[in-house]
Amino acid sequence: MSGRGYTVFDTAVGRCGIAWGELGLLGVQLPEAREIETRRRLFRLFPDARELRPPPEIHSAIDGIAALLRGKAADLSDVRLDMTGIPPFNARVYEFTRTIPRGETMTYGEVASRLRASGAVHSVSQAIAKNPFMIIVPCHRVLEAGGYADRISANSGSISKRRLLSLEGAGSPGSKTLFDVLLPVAPPRPQG
Structure with a gap:
């Protein structure tokens, strides 16, 4: 390049x-x-x-x-990111966020804990909000503790976390994510 x-x-x-x-x-x-x-x-x-x-x-x-x-699986783990100018903590958040599997979510607190920075929940949320690598760094998989899944970073355009998660199948039957709590699948209606 x-x-x-x-x-x-x-x-x-x-x-x-x-x-x-x-x-x-x-x-x-x-x-x-x-x-x-x-x-x-x-x-x-x-x-x-x-x-x-x-x-x-x-x-x-x-x-x-x-x-x-399009809702299809794709592996973007080998895409090289230019982290020049990215604060070191944010880079750690982005590297970890890339490991969250498709269709799963974590909270800001869980990410902070995994980074051994449990007091840094606000810093994690700020890093996610500044994510320049949308989709490649799947920040839509990181939610607030209450499961809020609306808009994401400035680069998210008009797309919400909820929409991106639904494309990935988060919240579908058998998926065990925080998203299930937000939008549980309605049981089938009895016929008759």
Whole structure:
């Protein structure tokens, strides 16, 4: 990869954006209400990036993101992230969040505890809110203790955690996640 680039691409939930540099992925922007708003946000976040054809590694990430947003499984664990300028604690949160399996959730407190920083619940929530790597770092899988699953980071566009989790099948029968508490599956109605 040479220089910084970005592109906008189609998904089942709208036009997303992705930016990259020589060290890897710089950020993912989920769709705003209109494509021009998605492009504006990318420009504000990465003013030195040019619209380019994505290199193979980024094209693979785009394919994975598009698959996940269609409700399909995709492994994005090998996507290189450019963590330049990311605070060390946030980088630890992002690395751990990437290990949360599809369709499962954790709370901010559980993430803090796993990072051996149990007093850092607020710091975890702040890191999640600033996640520039939407979907690749699945911050939608990290919820408040009460299970609040609405909007996510600034890069989430108009998509909510609840919608992303439903695409992953969280809350479906047999899934044991905090999401089940939020939206339990209604029992079948008796016929007759």
